[in-house]
Amino acid sequence: MLWEELNWAEFEKLVPGTYDTAILPVGTIEAHGVSPLGTDNLIPMEMARRLAGDLKAIIAPPVNHGITSSLLGYPGSLTVSSATFEKYMTEILVSIAACRFDKIVVLNGHGGQIEQLGRAAKEAWNLKRVKITVVHWWVCCDDIVEKIYGRGGGHAATDENAAVQAIRPDLIKADLYSDDMVFNQPGGFTSYPNPGTILAYKEGAGFIDFDQKKAEQYFEAAVERVKSHLLDIFKRWERL
Numbered sequence: 001m002l003w004e005e006l007n008w009a010e011f012e013k014l015v016p017g018t019y020d021t022a023i024l025p026v027g028t029i030e031a032h033g034v035s036p037l038g039t040d041n042l043i044p045m046e047m048a049r050r051l052a053g054d055l056k057a058i059i060a061p062p063v064n065h066g067i068t069s070s071l072l073g074y075p076g077s078l079t080v081s082s083a084t085f086e087k088y089m090t091e092i093l094v095s096i097a098a099c100r101f102d103k104i105v106v107l108n109g110h111g112g113q114i115e116q117l118g119r120a121a122k123e124a125w126n127l128k129r130v131k132i133t134v135v136h137w138w139v140c141c142d143d144i145v146e147k148i149y150g151r152g153g154g155h156a157a158t159d160e161n162a163a164v165q166a167i168r169p170d171l172i173k174a175d176l177y178s179d180d181m182v183f184n185q186p187g188g189f190t191s192y193p194n195p196g197t198i199l200a201y202k203e204g205a206g207f208i209d210f211d212q213k214k215a216e217q218y219f220e221a222a223v224e225r226v227k228s229h230l231l232d233i234f235k236r237w238e239r240l
């Protein structure tokens, strides 16, 4: 169920009651190795589509512009400032709550805005007493990439690339890839612009093999993982 496709009179009948949960996909536009600039938007949007039925949720219009920092030097990357993003997100969450939702799931696709989303969620909870959980999907799926690929993931790396390949294989530019594109960030260094767009955080991690079956297996497992955590949180929230 997409919010944007509903008429207001339909919305009035459905919320609250039939639908008490809104999913808000959030990302940014930034360079991602051999996957598209919109990778961080594409993944949470598709995840939202796959989760919406079981969560009895309406998918809110996504926020596709986020905070891009170390990769802003790469062509086509876009950003807004941290303060603007946090304020905008807070106001969007408050506005969603005002439409009489009981719960909001913020489905985040980008690691550079975790703190801002946390503060925005807390502020909206304080102001409207709407239950909010912010999900950084890849973080709770670390063990899944290890299990399927036998190595860790990273930015635009094994796991994130697999998610895009599962959703839109036509957008993956495998012919542009070579293993030396994977930049293993040395401890103790922070660089602007980041020397790589495929980023691994430990030795041997991040490499991409472009196997379609494994990519689909990974993304399905990731969706299931996120779903099971959300259903558990919803259950625990019932008394509140």
Ligand SMILES: [Zn+2]
Pocket: 032, 039, 040, 109, 110, 111, 155, 156, 160
């Ligand atoms: Zn990303």
